[in-house]
Amino acid sequence: MKKATLNYDFIAVAVIVLIASCGYNIYQQMQYQDLFTRHVDLQWKSQNAEADLVYLGNQLESCKNNTEPGS
16 A cells, blocks of 8 residues: 655645735736726726817807807
């Protein structure tokens, strides 16, 4: 009957790899959250820019027609 023996070096390497893997996953999650926040901020900026463009276009048209804006 053969005995299974664990080498202490193997256990140490396995623990280090497990800790490194968990740390890397936490780092990736933080990066993902940061990029998602930036994405949402850029979406809002884009929508605000589009709304400003429509507003300014309407003002320009009212100036061309010599009318009051919004009427």
